Each structure stands twice: as C-alpha cells, then as structure tokens.
Amino acid sequence: MTKKIVTLSGDGIGPEIMEAGLEVLAAVAEKIGFDYVLEAKDFGGVAIDKQGLPLPAETLVAAKNADAILLAAIGHPKYNSAKVRPEQGLLAIRKALGLYANVRPLKIYSELKGLSPIRNVENVDFVVIRELTGGVYFGEHTLEEDKARDVNDYTADEIRRILRFAFETARKRPRKLVTSVDKQNVLATSKLWRKIADEVALDYPDVTLEHQLVDSCAMLLITNPQKFDVIVTENLFGDILTDEASSLAGTLGVMPSSSHGVGGLALYEPIHGSAPDIAGQGIANPVSMILSVAMMLRESFELENGATLIENAVEKTFTDGVLTQDLGGRATTKEMTDAILARL
Amino acid sequence: MTKKIVTLSGDGIGPEIMEAGLEVLAAVAEKIGFDYVLEAKDFGGVAIDKQGLPLPAETLVAAKNADAILLAAIGHPKYNSAKVRPEQGLLAIRKALGLYANVRPLKIYSELKGLSPIRNVENVDFVVIRELTGGVYFGEHTLEEDKARDVNDYTADEIRRILRFAFETARKRPRKLVTSVDKQNVLATSKLWRKIADEVALDYPDVTLEHQLVDSCAMLLITNPQKFDVIVTENLFGDILTDEASSLAGTLGVMPSSSHGVGGLALYEPIHGSAPDIAGQGIANPVSMILSVAMMLRESFELENGATLIENAVEKTFTDGVLTQDLGGRATTKEMTDAILARL
Ligand SMILES: CC(C)[C@H](C(=O)O)[C@@H](O)C(=O)O
Ligand SMILES: CC(C)[C@H](C(=O)O)[C@@H](O)C(=O)O
Numbered sequence: 001m002t003k004k005i006v007t008l009s010g011d012g013i014g015p016e017i018m019e020a021g022l023e024v025l026a027a028v029a030e031k032i033g034f035d036y037v038l039e040a041k042d043f044g045g046v047a048i049d050k051q052g053l054p055l056p057a058e059t060l061v062a063a064k065n066a067d068a069i070l071l072a073a074i075g076h077p078k079y080n081s082a083k084v085r086p087e088q089g090l091l092a093i094r095k096a097l098g099l100y101a102n103v104r105p106l107k108i109y110s111e112l113k114g115l116s117p118i119r120n121v122e123n124v125d126f127v128v129i130r131e132l133t134g135g136v137y138f139g140e141h142t143l144e145e146d147k148a149r150d151v152n153d154y155t156a157d158e159i160r161r162i163l164r165f166a167f168e169t170a171r172k173r174p175r176k177l178v179t180s181v182d183k184q185n186v187l188a189t190s191k192l193w194r195k196i197a198d199e200v201a202l203d204y205p206d207v208t209l210e211h212q213l214v215d216s217c218a219m220l221l222i223t224n225p226q227k228f229d230v231i232v233t234e235n236l237f238g239d240i241l242t243d244e245a246s247s248l249a250g251t252l253g254v255m256p257s258s259s260h261g262v263g264g265l266a267l268y269e270p271i272h273g274s275a276p277d278i279a280g281q282g283i284a285n286p287v288s289m290i291l292s293v294a295m296m297l298r299e300s301f302e303l304e305n306g307a308t309l310i311e312n313a314v315e316k317t318f319t320d321g322v323l324t325q326d327l328g329g330r331a332t333t334k335e336m337t338d339a340i341l342a343r344l
Numbered sequence: 345m346t347k348k349i350v351t352l353s354g355d356g357i358g359p360e361i362m363e364a365g366l367e368v369l370a371a372v373a374e375k376i377g378f379d380y381v382l383e384a385k386d387f388g389g390v391a392i393d394k395q396g397l398p399l400p401a402e403t404l405v406a407a408k409n410a411d412a413i414l415l416a417a418i419g420h421p422k423y424n425s426a427k428v429r430p431e432q433g434l435l436a437i438r439k440a441l442g443l444y445a446n447v448r449p450l451k452i453y454s455e456l457k458g459l460s461p462i463r464n465v466e467n468v469d470f471v472v473i474r475e476l477t478g479g480v481y482f483g484e485h486t487l488e489e490d491k492a493r494d495v496n497d498y499t500a501d502e503i504r505r506i507l508r509f510a511f512e513t514a515r516k517r518p519r520k521l522v523t524s525v526d527k528q529n530v531l532a533t534s535k536l537w538r539k540i541a542d543e544v545a546l547d548y549p550d551v552t553l554e555h556q557l558v559d560s561c562a563m564l565l566i567t568n569p570q571k572f573d574v575i576v577t578e579n580l581f582g583d584i585l586t587d588e589a590s591s592l593a594g595t596l597g598v599m600p601s602s603s604h605g606v607g608g609l610a611l612y613e614p615i616h617g618s619a620p621d622i623a624g625q626g627i628a629n630p631v632s633m634i635l636s637v638a639m640m641l642r643e644s645f646e647l648e649n650g651a652t653l654i655e656n657a658v659e660k661t662f663t664d665g666v667l668t669q670d671l672g673g674r675a676t677t678k679e680m681t682d683a684i685l686a687r688l
Contacts, residue, residue: 085529087529091530116463117462117463117464117566117567118461118462118463118566119460119461119462119463120461136496136530136531137530139493141531141532142532143532143535143536145500146499146500146501147497147498147499147500147536148497148498148531148532148533148535148536148537149483149495149496149497149498149532149533150495150496150531150532150533151493151494151495151496152480152493152494152495152496153491153492153493154491154492154493155490155491156489156490156491157490183580183583185429185431186435186480186481186580187480187485187492187494188485188486188487188492188493188494189492189493189494191487191492192487192491192492193492214583214584215583215584215586215587216587218562218584218585218587218588218591219587219588219590219591220591221588222461222462222566222588222591222592223461223591223594236527236530237584239527239558239559240558240559240562240581240584241562242559243559243560243562243563244562244563244565244566244588246563247562247563247564247566247567248566250567
C-alpha cells in the first residue's frame, strides 16, 4: 500500500536539506521497493508569513492523515520578538498529534571523534527519550506585572506510557539498561515518576532500571557518557539533557530524531535549527535530514534494510573523507548528498 | 570585634575536612589578626540521629546569630529512603536564613587540567549564581495516587534581587559579562525573569548582559565554556547547570561555594557530598573546605588578604605536586593540609 509522507521544509536551510533527504529516500525506495507519495505543507516561519500562524489547519489535517511526517528545520531569528513564533508551531503539532515520545540517539562516528569537545568518547552509544506532551510545557502559565507562575503537571498514565516506551526501546538494545532521570528529592511529579518507573520495571525483568537525579545526570553525561544506554526523562529535563548530550558529538549536523504519537504516527527531524546565516548557499550539511529519513524507514515502516542502507552509506561517506564544512571538510550539500547516493 | 562562626560538620567525610579547614583558618587568622570564636552545631544526618530532625532549633538559632556559617558535608545514603532526610535540612536552612544567592566559581587549576573530561579548558574562569530560595523548590507540591503537580513561583522582587547580585559580581570582574539563563519561549517565570534582567541592566551600563535559553546554555558549557563570565539563573536550572559546570573540572574536590542571605549572613561549603565510602580513612581531599574558608574571609569579612593567602598556598601546593588520591596523588588529608599550612 502506498504510504503518505507529509513534508514540512520550514525555513532557513530547511528546504535545502529536505531536498537532499528526499533524493536519498527516492533512491532507497527504488532499491527496496517502497511505495510512497509526498505532500508538502507550510509550517513554522513560512506559514506565519503566508497564513499568519505557524501550524495552519490544512497542515495539521494533512499531518493527521499521514503515515509519517518529515520536518526539516524552523526557527529563523527574525521572529524572535514577534508575538507569533515558529516554535509555537512545534509545541502545537506535538500536542495536536500527541507526539509524546521524543527519541534522540547519540552516536559518535569514529571519523568525527576529533570534533568532540570531550576527551574520551570511545564507545559512547545511548539514546535519550524525552516525554514531549506533558509537564510544565503544557501546564498553566500565569504572567503578571510583579509575579509569574508555571505549573508542572503529570498524570500516572502519561508517565507510564513514556516509561513503557523506554523499556521497549531498551529491550531491543544489547545492554538493556534504562536510566530514569528525575528530581525526586524535591518534586512531587518526580516522586510519582520514580514510583511508576519501579512499577513498570516489574514487567520487564530482562531490562535493568536505575535512577539518577537530574543534577547528577548532567554531570555524568560529561564525566562518564559510556555509562548510559537508554535515558528517559520528563519534558523540561529532557529539553536540557538532550541538548547537553548532543553537544558531546561536537556537531549537531549528523543527528536525527523521532517523535512518536499514540496511534503510531511519528515525526522525524534533525535536532538542529534552521541556520539562517548559511541558508541558500548550498553548503548546509544534509546528513541529519538523511539520517532522519533512515529513522523513518525503520521506526514507521519497519524497513530495517532501507534504514541500514542509508546509515552504512553515510558512514562510508565519512570514512572516505567526504565532509561538509561544519564537519571540517569542503563538500557542498549537493556533493555530500551525491556521495551518499553513490554509496547506497 | 570578635566574629562568631558557626560550624556544621555534618556526616561522612564532613568532620575530617572541617578540621582541616579550621586548622587553616586558625593559622591565617593569626597571621592577619582576625579574631573569631567557633560554635559547632548538629546538622543533617547527625542531627537526625541525635534529635530526629536535620535542622534542630538550636542549630538554627545559633546560625541566625552567627557572622558566618561553615558547612562541611551531608548526605549519607543510609537516609535515602527515610522519611526525614538530611537534604531537608539544606532546604530548610536556605529558606530560614533567606540564603537567596548561591555562588559557585569554576576555576580550572593548570596543574589539574589533565583531570578535565574536556579537551580545551584553557582560560575557563566563570562563576554561576543560582537563585536559591524561590522557584519550584519552594512552590506547592501535590502528590496523589494517579497524578502530581509542582508549582514554580517567582516574584519580581526575588528576580530583581538575584539579578542585582549577579551584576554586582560581574562589575568586580575584568570581563563584566552577565549571562542570564531562562526558558522564556516556554515559561511565564522566564518571561518575567528576562524582562527584569533587561531592566536591571539599565542600572549597570558598565556591565554587558546577554540572554541564553537553558538548553543552549547546557550545550555551550561544554562546547564553549570560555564564553562565560557570570551566569545567573533560577533555582532548578541552577541546580542542573552548576553540577554540569563543575564536572568540567573533572573533580569536585577543589570547589567551594557560598550562599548569601539578605542581612549579609552567608554560608560556605564545598560543593561535593559527604563521600561516606571513604569517611574515617583520613584520605578525603580537604581543599574545597579550605577554599570555602578563603571565600568566607573575602565575602563575609572583607579580608581579601586572608583569602588570597589561602588561595595562593593551595595553588602552590598543587604546583609542588602534593595531591590527594582523588586528584591523582597520594597525600592524606593531613599531609595535604600540612602542605597548605606550610605554604601560607
Ligand atoms: C523551541 C522549543 C520550544 C523547543 C523545546 O523546548 O521543546 C526546543 O528547544 C526543542 O527542544 O525542541
Ligand atoms: C540535595 C538537593 C535538595 C540540593 C538541591 O537540589 O538544591 C543539591 O542538589 C544542591 O544542589 O545543593
């Protein structure tokens, strides 16, 4: 059956890297016989410019009816002090599609080790799973002249759902270790979180569960990143820890992510922003977008063969020394994409 | 006039490092003619064991009447699942004494550079200022069977006070740069925070203010720690970022901190815990406690000469290769302390 993929190119380098990702998708689809149609929609800054809001109704309807969504990049700083901002589109689409599980694998490619700010990145290989539709992001916000308040709410069901997702993820990995991160010595939501983590663990006797406080975790990510396999945490801690973790690689240019919803729908996107300073020059690194396509083939369509084809081609491209500027090389977006296509 | 210093030795290695700190204090006081009396009180686990609660009334009364407080270390894990826990003492003393400004300098000693997990720590020299008596730490916490809630409150006055503290600190430093950290694209408290930061900045034309989102800051601490001079942030972000920042040194053993209250009262303590695994063996590193004494002389008693004497002696001790086990050497607590005393 033909799969429908909605593409949201966004702004800045978004359209350029989306094009690269789709070229690779087309080539792989032909090789493995994957049948799909694309539907491009406005999202973020582009949508604000054209329609006055970052997530127009028709984009949302298309996304809801899609089998998967590819998002390139949003976040042009020209909206930074505007009333309606591109990020509001991100928060809105997460909520509207119920994208509760954000998955960010951290892999350090041996050819890119030199880029890492960390001395010892040998054998770093973990994934951070962030709860994405609850917590203080979606609680009440009250801003007055002389005081302000934010409310952080979690239900047991929300916590159970993301913890199950983490345990399922860990079960498929060789080390089968879940590190649940909270601040249970201070927060009520964290006390509930820890209790439920312990309960869910009972259903996964093959997986090991350990708890870390968020402050300790922020240290350990730097001093002992090898320690981690699957990290799972709530929305705000996840925002901070995923960014901290990704900085270990020394580049955001090669990191994909997925966000999964309840009905099986998922959105795939690079973790970096839209880099407006280099937009339109043809030099943006397309790898994170291309790897997001691989993640989509694996996680939404169970096409492990397609995902592996892409991932191996990317790795081979690195080994052969083809690198974009941000990775210390001189390849353009097109040259990088062609190099990957040639190695599929 | 004789100054009264209340000492809270705590548990684990607390008493050993407190003894070392007080030896150095005595020696320096004699050199510079500083007149003080000590009053030792129970706090944390010790107080729970003896009196059933971590911050007994007589400890609090003594602390309130002190000119400064020295705290060594608390946090024995034997209380981890107890109803009354040592950390509750920490939160209670912060609140009761109004210790709103937590100050953590990050200095990387050139002799200890090899310990850092980070490749490039040349010229890293910043201080993190964390708001310590507001935010979600002291908001309402509701824990039910199937849901939980934490409330994050800030008043404009609380925010203004800590920002003034940060600008005052920056004013005394060569670079005069304040980085205010928030999550203003999501939180109402952060929107208020940013507005007030901009207002306070008007009173400090000699200081530069920049804003960072907490997720970006968590990255930049690793990828570009040289960027920072004075970082100021709210309670929970400060908890995470101070721990992340301190991990850049590769050791917690040499880092002091201060927490300042409204009336000028301040508490000084190492940033590490009570390391019960090595307690009683005479091998604990006393440097963070000794440097906390230096910080006290400077910040509570304006004895810059005393502070500098200690700091130079510590640095000289490192240069001469006298290091405790945690720093890669073999010196005992006593040998390390004697070496510092000999270099005063
Ligand atoms: C843009 C912002 C609202 C968003 C978040 O905090 O979730 C971003 O930082 C992210 O991590 O996707
Ligand atoms: C023990 C805990 C409550 C405390 C905090 O979170 O403030 C600690 O982590 C700290 O940073 O002093």
